[in-house]
């Protein structure tokens with residue numbers, strides 16, 4: 316049998332800057348991730364955390380087709396940083412992953428545990444987790460099925476909302492005559 320076509324597969328991370336376990340003498344100013352196909356423009360997130368779970372990103376991630384770029388705070392102090400990404404693949408599925416890079420000579424890779432599966436139910440968004448609380452950052456992240464459900468809901472409801480909006484505009488235009 317021929318191998319199955321790749322059309323139905325999730326997209327994959329094909330390259331990154333920084334690379335996995337790359338070591339910098341001076342801190343990088345951004346993280347750029349390139350995927351195997353253009354991402355959907357929804358729910359894409361890159362976090363860059365240190366061993367204390369501080370997130371060092373600054374501003375919004377910028378999506379350009381298959382490349383998602385996240386600016387970082389200037390002058391990251393020496394240490395290990397873990398890039399934790401979650402994006403929505405071109406087939407509508409959420410995919411995620413993580414890898415580390417190093418700033419300065421002293422640190423070693425592997426001291427930051429990789430995010431595990433999202434098993435804990437949480438009552439608030441990720442940013443509501445108290446600093447210093449012993450909760451993995453990804454525990455409150457939306458699971459993939461939830462992201463897919465939101466996309467499905469938006470896609471299913473949008474035409475009706477648009478229809479209703481157009482209808483109201485038409486009515487108000489007529490009554491204004």
Ligand SMILES: [Cu+2]
Pocket residue numbers: 323324325326404406407408
């Ligand atoms: Cu998929």
